[in-house]
Amino acid sequence: MSREKREGGGLLLPRRQFVRTVAGSAAMLAGSLAGAGTARAANPDNLPPNEPEWAKALGPGVDATPYGMPVSYEAHVVRRWVPWLTASSESSVNFTPLQDLHGFVTPNGLCFERHHGGRAEIDPADHRLIIHGLVERPIMLTVDDLKRMPSESHFYFCECAANSGMEWRSAQLNSVQFTHGMVHCAQYTGVSLRTLLDYVGLKPNAKWVLAEGADAAAMTRSIPIEKALDDCMVAYGQNGEALRAEQGYPIRLVVPGFEANMWVKWLRRLEIGDQPWYTREETSKYTDLLPDGKARLFTWVMEAKSVVTFPCPEKPLNGPGYYTIRGLAWSGYGRIKRVDVSVDGGRNWQTAKLVEPVLPKCLTRFELPWRWNGEGALVVSRAIDETGYVQPTMYELQKVRGVESIYHNNGQQVWEVKPSGEVENVRLKYAS
Amino acid sequence: MSREKREGGGLLLPRRQFVRTVAGSAAMLAGSLAGAGTARAANPDNLPPNEPEWAKALGPGVDATPYGMPVSYEAHVVRRWVPWLTASSESSVNFTPLQDLHGFVTPNGLCFERHHGGRAEIDPADHRLIIHGLVERPIMLTVDDLKRMPSESHFYFCECAANSGMEWRSAQLNSVQFTHGMVHCAQYTGVSLRTLLDYVGLKPNAKWVLAEGADAAAMTRSIPIEKALDDCMVAYGQNGEALRAEQGYPIRLVVPGFEANMWVKWLRRLEIGDQPWYTREETSKYTDLLPDGKARLFTWVMEAKSVVTFPCPEKPLNGPGYYTIRGLAWSGYGRIKRVDVSVDGGRNWQTAKLVEPVLPKCLTRFELPWRWNGEGALVVSRAIDETGYVQPTMYELQKVRGVESIYHNNGQQVWEVKPSGEVENVRLKYAS
Numbered sequence: 001m002s003r004e005k006r007e008g009g010g011l012l013l014p015r016r017q018f019v020r021t022v023a024g025s026a027a028m029l030a031g032s033l034a035g036a037g038t039a040r041a042a043n044p045d046n047l048p049p050n051e052p053e054w055a056k057a058l059g060p061g062v063d064a065t066p067y068g069m070p071v072s073y074e075a076h077v078v079r080r081w082v083p084w085l086t087a088s089s090e091s092s093v094n095f096t097p098l099q100d101l102h103g104f105v106t107p108n109g110l111c112f113e114r115h116h117g118g119r120a121e122i123d124p125a126d127h128r129l130i131i132h133g134l135v136e137r138p139i140m141l142t143v144d145d146l147k148r149m150p151s152e153s154h155f156y157f158c159e160c161a162a163n164s165g166m167e168w169r170s171a172q173l174n175s176v177q178f179t180h181g182m183v184h185c186a187q188y189t190g191v192s193l194r195t196l197l198d199y200v201g202l203k204p205n206a207k208w209v210l211a212e213g214a215d216a217a218a219m220t221r222s223i224p225i226e227k228a229l230d231d232c233m234v235a236y237g238q239n240g241e242a243l244r245a246e247q248g249y250p251i252r253l254v255v256p257g258f259e260a261n262m263w264v265k266w267l268r269r270l271e272i273g274d275q276p277w278y279t280r281e282e283t284s285k286y287t288d289l290l291p292d293g294k295a296r297l298f299t300w301v302m303e304a305k306s307v308v309t310f311p312c313p314e315k316p317l318n319g320p321g322y323y324t325i326r327g328l329a330w331s332g333y334g335r336i337k338r339v340d341v342s343v344d345g346g347r348n349w350q351t352a353k354l355v356e357p358v359l360p361k362c363l364t365r366f367e368l369p370w371r372w373n374g375e376g377a378l379v380v381s382r383a384i385d386e387t388g389y390v391q392p393t394m395y396e397l398q399k400v401r402g403v404e405s406i407y408h409n410n411g412q413q414v415w416e417v418k419p420s421g422e423v424e425n426v427r428l429k430y431a432s
Numbered sequence: 433m434s435r436e437k438r439e440g441g442g443l444l445l446p447r448r449q450f451v452r453t454v455a456g457s458a459a460m461l462a463g464s465l466a467g468a469g470t471a472r473a474a475n476p477d478n479l480p481p482n483e484p485e486w487a488k489a490l491g492p493g494v495d496a497t498p499y500g501m502p503v504s505y506e507a508h509v510v511r512r513w514v515p516w517l518t519a520s521s522e523s524s525v526n527f528t529p530l531q532d533l534h535g536f537v538t539p540n541g542l543c544f545e546r547h548h549g550g551r552a553e554i555d556p557a558d559h560r561l562i563i564h565g566l567v568e569r570p571i572m573l574t575v576d577d578l579k580r581m582p583s584e585s586h587f588y589f590c591e592c593a594a595n596s597g598m599e600w601r602s603a604q605l606n607s608v609q610f611t612h613g614m615v616h617c618a619q620y621t622g623v624s625l626r627t628l629l630d631y632v633g634l635k636p637n638a639k640w641v642l643a644e645g646a647d648a649a650a651m652t653r654s655i656p657i658e659k660a661l662d663d664c665m666v667a668y669g670q671n672g673e674a675l676r677a678e679q680g681y682p683i684r685l686v687v688p689g690f691e692a693n694m695w696v697k698w699l700r701r702l703e704i705g706d707q708p709w710y711t712r713e714e715t716s717k718y719t720d721l722l723p724d725g726k727a728r729l730f731t732w733v734m735e736a737k738s739v740v741t742f743p744c745p746e747k748p749l750n751g752p753g754y755y756t757i758r759g760l761a762w763s764g765y766g767r768i769k770r771v772d773v774s775v776d777g778g779r780n781w782q783t784a785k786l787v788e789p790v791l792p793k794c795l796t797r798f799e800l801p802w803r804w805n806g807e808g809a810l811v812v813s814r815a816i817d818e819t820g821y822v823q824p825t826m827y828e829l830q831k832v833r834g835v836e837s838i839y840h841n842n843g844q845q846v847w848e849v850k851p852s853g854e855v856e857n858v859r860l861k862y863a864s
Contacts (some may be wrong), residue, residue: 046558048572054698058648059550062526066510067502068541069676072554078498094494102621102669104587107540109500109674118491124505126478140480148755153535189534213776216490229739237534239671240617241542245503246494266486325578355585357789365585406818 021291028124049163076100078176079110085166093160097179098307098328099314103355106184108239112159113246116281117216120266123249127214129234133272133395139297143250146236149191153254154233155362157330159183161259161286163412165406168398171414171425176312179413179425183330189237189252193416194229196270206273211253214268221262222276225257227300231256232359234267256361257332259301259355259407290315291402304331304391305381305410306366317421320374325352326367331385334429335359338384339366341375345428346393346413352381376416378428394427494862504505508532510610511542517598525592527613530739530760531746535706535787536795537585538616540671545678546592546614548713549648556682559646561666565704568633578668581623581788581848587794589616589762593718594692596845597838600830603857611845611857615762617795618688621669625662628702637706643685647701651742653694655687660733663688663793666699688793689764690732691839693718707714723834734764736823737814737842738771738798749853752806757784758799763817767791770816772799777846777860778825784813792818807821809849810860826859853854 046052070077080093096112113119124143132138161183166172173179191207202225209228213219223232233254236243243249248265255262263280276282276298290295297321306329325343329336340349352366366381375432384389394411399406414424439819446673451653463593476665478484496575502509513526528544545551564570567636580697599603605611614706627640634657645651656665665686673682687694708730708806720728743749757775772781784798798813815823826843833840846856 036691042557043555046555048560048562052554052659054552054554055646055648055650057550059547059552060453060543061550062511062513062547063525064551065541065678066512066526068511068543068676068678070499070540070673071553071681073681074674077673079494079500080498092494094498102583103619103672103674105537105669105672105754107673108502109497111500111540113500115491115494118493120486120491121503122484122486123475123478125474126484128480131479144750148753150756150785150799150801151534151758151797187535187537193708210561212486214487217486218487222548239539240533240535240537241502241539242508242532242534244500246497247499249505250505267555268480316666319577321580324582326583353582355583357791359597359789365583367582369582397697 013397014045015402019345021065023240029103043298045241062083074100077114082173082178095177096184098181098183098309099176099312103307104328104365105239106186108186108244108247111184111186111244111247112182114260115215115217115246117304119246120215121245122214122250122266127250127268129267129270131200131249131270131272132421133210134203134206134274135429136203137199139200139245143236145192146192148249151189151193152192152233153187153189153237155185155187155359156254156256157183157185157361157363158260158263158376159330161261161299161302161407164409164411169403169413170425172384174313175424176309176314178306180307182260183363185330186239189231189232190233190235190254192252193232193253194236197272199227206272208273208276210269210271210273210277211262211264211267212269212271213248213264214266219261219264219281220277221264221277221281222279223262223425227255227258243326257302257334259286259302262300286407288401288407289404289406293315299408302330302332303408303410304333304336304383304385304389305329306381306391307413308379308415309340311379311417311423312415313423313425316423319379319421320372322365323370323372324367325370325379325383326365329364329366329381329383331363331383331389332361333385333387334361335390336383337365337386337388339381340384341366341368341381342378342380343370343377344411349382370391372417374419376419379417380412380428382412439593455620457704458699482597487840493590495606496789500624506762507770509542514811515611515815528616529609530613530615530741531608531744533741536617537671538618538759538798540618540673540676543616543676543679544592544614544619547647547649547678547691548651551678552647553677554646554682554698559700561683561700561702562855563628563632563702563704564633565566565642566638566706567704568635571632575668575845578623578666578683583621584624585619585621585669587617587619587791588686588688589615589617589759589795590692590722591762592733593693593731593839596841596843599826599837600838601678601845602839603859606857608739608740608741608746612739614692615700615795618671618682620665620667620823622665622667622683622686625664625666625685629661629704634704638704640705640708642705643694643696643699643705644701644703645680645696646698651693651696652709653692653696653713654711659690664795689734691718691734694732702765718839720833720839721836723836727749731840734762735762735840735842736765736768736815736817736821738813738823739845740773740811740813742849743811743855744847745848745855745857747802748855751805751853755802755804756799757802757811758797759784759813761796761813761815762794763815763821764793765819766793767816768796768815769818769820771813772816773798773800773811773813775809775811777845780811781814795800804849806851808851810846811845812844
């Protein structure tokens with residue numbers, strides 16, 4: 001990993017000719033696939049016309065894996081962490097392997113973790129949710145109580161405010177897992193927070209909700225009542241099963257589109273008040289230091305962002321030929337409207353295909369066919385959401401926000417594809 | 433488990449009064465939750481106002497589980513099989529634990545398995561997909577080739593033709609996992625089969641596709657060309673990650689809405705022909721014997737079906753009070769339009785809420801609030817799909833199909849709730 005090379009190697013390459021989008025799948029594929037996929041070593045005994053070894057005898061039966069795990073050939077697809085980035089694993093973070101994902105669902109076993117006091121393992125029989133403060137009827141609920149109530153299920157992305165946080169000044173981490181892997185997307189099931197607040201009865205001066213976790217950090221954040229009554233949920237289900245321990249089992253708050261530290265895990269208390277609490281996690285942390293020395297406070301919404309997940313540093317190209325550029329886009333303000341992709345560092349853009357369904361505050365998969373001619377290229381994407389907001393370049397973002405914050409970096413990510421097919425994280429230098 | 437009791441205990445109970453749907457969440461909940469959820473034994477040292485043990489010290493860090501697993505308190509949520517139902521585990525089946533699922537996604541680790549020759553574990557470098565027969569350009573593709581092509585992602589249910597197959601004659605298995613657990617639902621990612629067939633070029637007399645697996649059973653099924661060109665996919669991704677070995681890694685055919693044995697796993701060959709192949713799996717098996725001795729052939733579509741997953745035999749009621757009846761509905765013909773729920777064995781019906789999004793050929797979650805008065809009840813659901821088809825009673829189904837088949841039982845499932853709160857699989861006797 002050569003950081004200098006990545007910092008210095010990002011000069012805009014001379015414009016080159018790239019293949020235009022070709023209409024029609026058959027036309028795109030015709031003639032381009034011959035010999036394209038034979039790079040991996042194969043055992044000829046298993047190739048046609050031979051009968052492969054796994055077809056010659058019965059395989060393992062159904063009782064072998066009551067809770068199934070991935071096949072051994074996918075053992076490299078795991079969450080990873082960066083030892084030098086954080087002092088201890090207990091107060092730390094790991095990253096979703098975006099480079100190996102398909103569609104927009106993140107399997108529960110691969111969702112990034114971010115703990116402030118380690119992972120709590122809570123016996124649900126011993127867990128309670130208290131709702132009190134400026135309410136008519138304070139209540140203490142069990143997990144079973146919550147499951148008796150009407151439920152909702154929604155697909156939402158969940159992104160840490162510090163995702164891409166190392167990349168503010170320059171290209172740092174040569175890996176899409178590490179630059180963008182603090183995001184995941186899952187179907188959450190639980191009780192609408194509005195249902196709970198309707199039940200306890202808000203007093204007229206109820207303006208804020210304090211959410212508190214039962215972990216060793218007792219994570220606390222203030223949430224405006226408008227958001228609490230809009231689309232927040234107290235979730236017990238994730239991707240069809242119970243929340244995982246590292247995601248807040250037995251219950252977590254879901255705050256769609258807002259930074260993930262507000263999705264309080266191991267949720268035990270909701271206090272209703274008339275002003276924010278200014279907790280540690282919304283004053284000394286999770287605020288954004290600006291060039292003039294002031295800090296942005298309560299910057300909740302994760303703005304439109306996208307990243308190309310193929311090609312990327314972990315997934316180089318295997319010689320010239322036909323490929324599909326793929327990536328993910330999301331916006332805390334709602335649906336992704338469009339994603340553009342450039343292979344010349346942003347000089348020319350093509351509109352990518354969005355893979356349906358495109359859901360609000362959910363990851364959206366995009367892709368664009370690309371015939372790579374073997375010359376160097378600068379691959380970059382930009383997302384546009386339904387508000388019309390356009391994901392900025394890093395240059396545009398730095399002009400406004402400076403480089404002192406580690407939070408809310410939603411700048412465009414540029415990957416340099418080298419003639420060898422290798423891919424490197426680079427920062428473009430702009431003339432203007 | 434008393435089979436006789438379940439067969440004989442299903443007489444229609446006298447009509448009782450049940451609480452009507454109450455509009456508005458607050459009204460539904462008010463006053464009904466007090467003391468409702470305190471049945472499970474709790475350790476008072478962990479309850480408020482005490483600080484629970486897990487809040488007193490740092491929890492495990494993020495490097496403990498690079499591929500995460502469910503928390504120990506959910507260890508009972510597993511696939512299960514019935515040893516007496518099948519002669520050997522290699523040629524066998526296990527069942528999805530529907531009673532513990534939320535939303536409509538089935539986690540990959542819990543998707544039911546059905547193998548005809550055991551689970552093949554295939555090195556993707558050694559796997560090939562051949563497309564030949566009545567085509568202009570026969571081709572052999574690697575898995576990497578497929579990943580270079582444009583992709584699609586869709587949520588589809590996948591149901592074995594024999595799901596509920598033991599229940600044709602009478603109530604047999606006292607478990608929703610065993611009566612209905614041969615269905616799962618996942619986001620599949622892969623290449624549209626139309627894209628591949630466009631590429632190889634169909635000859636004018638191309639009418640059928642033979643799909644063949646690379647497992648020890650060399651599973652083969654004939655698929656009409658209209659379906660192949662409509663919405664079939666060659667999938668490599670399931671719920672965001674690679675297919676699991678037991679689901680056909682590295683590639684399987686996805687045949688939306690059609691019986692699961694046609695979703696050929698470990699797919700290695702697609703042959704295009706002008707007539708069906710009449711393979712073993714579509715003649716001696718997966719045909720439906722009728723009362724007149726004839727057999728229905730090529731009964732591909734899984735018709736509209738639903739089942740209540742709470743309450744159910746595995747999830748009894750814990751005393752009178754407020755509950756939410758929950759279940760799943762699906763149709764191989766498209767979207768679920770409506771689900772009705774009865775608590776008196778089908779005499780009176782209420783329309784359940786469908787949890788959005790309602791997607792075609794995808795599981796749909798429904799729910800209905802219910803205040804249980806502690807008396808016996810007969811809980812049953814019926815699904816109506818967008819074609820207007822109404823899920824039949826078992827009586828209606830048997831009148832047409834008899835009881836000789838084990839396939840395509842989509843009859844209504846009745847659960848008897850006893851005053852004790854226990855729930856039993858019963859068959860209603862009809863006067864007419």
